[in-house]
Amino acid sequence: MTEAPTNSLNKFFATLHNDVLRRVNDQYGYLTVLNYVITHRNDSSYFPHDQEFKDSLDTRNVYHMNSKNKEYLFDSLENQHSEEHVNVVENMKNKTYSIEHIMPQTLSDDWKKDLGPDYQNIHEYWVHKIANLTLTAYNSKYSNRTFINKKTIENGFNNSGFRMNDFVRQCEQWTETELKERNELLKQEFLRLWPFPQSDYQLQSVTTTQHTLDDGFDFTGYKALSFTFQGTNYKVKTWKSLFLEVVRLCYEINPSIIYDLVNATKTNKGLYSNFSDHQGLYFDHVADGVYLLTNNNTWNKLNIIKKLLTLYDIDSSELTIECSKNTK
Template sequence: NLSRDDFHSAIRLIEAYVFRRAVCAIPTNSLNKSFATFHKSLQKNRYLESIKAHLLGLKSYRRFPNDEEFKRELAVRDLYNFRSRSYWLRRLENFERKERVPVDEYTIEHIMPQNENLSARWKDELGPEWKRVHETWLHTLGNLTLTGYNSEYSDRAFIEKRDMQGGFKQSPLRLNEGLGAVEAWNEDSIKNRAAKLAQEAVRVWAAPVLPDEILDTYRNVAVKPEAYNLEDHPQLANGTPMRALFEQLRKEVLALDTSVTEEVLKLYIAFKAETNFVDVVPQKTRLRLSLNMPFHELSDPK
């Protein structure tokens, strides 16, 4: 029952969530559970709004990377060997464009050539630290573009690539906008272009936005009071060895991540992230731990 616009917006938000996380190298092992439980946070009468609110409320390793983190990582990440390189080039080139460019018909061009044996002209242009610049920025956003003239460009100097027939000055591709006005290709040029493209990427893979007053209605969900506390566990009475051991354990477990919470229940104490990951059952002479994981994944030589 969603409108076409709301459906489109929802899909783009999920797309941006997955892509931003990939660029920021956030592990994907939480995604299956994140999506499997996503529906619990949705409100049918405010569907798109509740999607935005849920994505904005995700913390720690489940987070939706903000604009600054995304721009920072996008500018320095190896995007040439990125699994979805044709995808990100296509989205950047065709964003808000009705006359779409068939990106797959073009080849990826390294403005600063891949060839390790750079010509003397390239070394002069990159400066005395040319080797570091080449190693650091070769496969990054600022140095990559699209062209139909890859073989003609070869390892030519930047000015030749810019001014030749079919060069950057004449390119109709959006990714090559501005290259015709650049006088030299060096570390600063690469950084400047990366910053410009990263700023555009924030629009392409846009983060959800909601006013604070609306977000507050999702945040301020009443928390039910705890029915139990540590005093309900006689094995954890103050001054006992088990209490001291528990406090040590508790400190370390809560320090694992800001998303970890503790809940005291009648028979055990639960530590949670998305769900319980360890339950502590106090006993007279020990703390028994139940780990929420498949047994074959446990590796504990001791």
């Protein structure tokens, strides 16, 4: 119901299962972690909270929503959690059921009188909101009749079998007062149908550690967070991004050393085989005419950096890496 963008959801759901599995342990089961993950996104695929969800009902033009979304919405409101299921979706598709504007899209003089002096603003604000919409199998008979007439005609609201019309049947008029009241009732119904997921999962605190390349630390099983090179700190998310960034920084210091590696004969071993002058499988761009092999493990990446720093006559202690222990 909110206007939150959905274009990033494909990527979100593609990675959701693995994101959950990384956190599942003896203390927290799959569902607990799932609820946590889907409600703690801070990007465009975030899960709206109850208040944001309710606020959207005050502004959302439900009548002009995508047809599939409307079918799902009205099916859920009508059937709720009842085992006596009404096939709303199919009947909306084949036009047996349709959406009825309780206050009509075109106001007659009688409707203007019933709504009062502010009828124009009331109509403009509420006409396509969910509070003014319901289901009927007799849409053509309703037209822009007065509210009382819509209630009392044959097959009118008083005789409707739709649960969505229970509140409407109880009303003796249809003004802004009733619209506001129904809007609040529907908000509560929405929250019962789609409650905000709850989870007692506690994100484990991450302990970070810093090491230089020459202190003998084994980085296996650790996640790279940042590195400091010659006094400047750089944030990274992966060992690959750290690897590429350090090589690019070395290139900026003296490109000729990197180009010597690129132009070395292919039969040479060691550093030479990790550089290329053209894009290839597992080679990532460093600079013009410089590509770096990145399909290697953490130990090899750091070993290549050590050798490269030696070529640049830079002490390994000038590269400090901040990392954290990988968790599930």
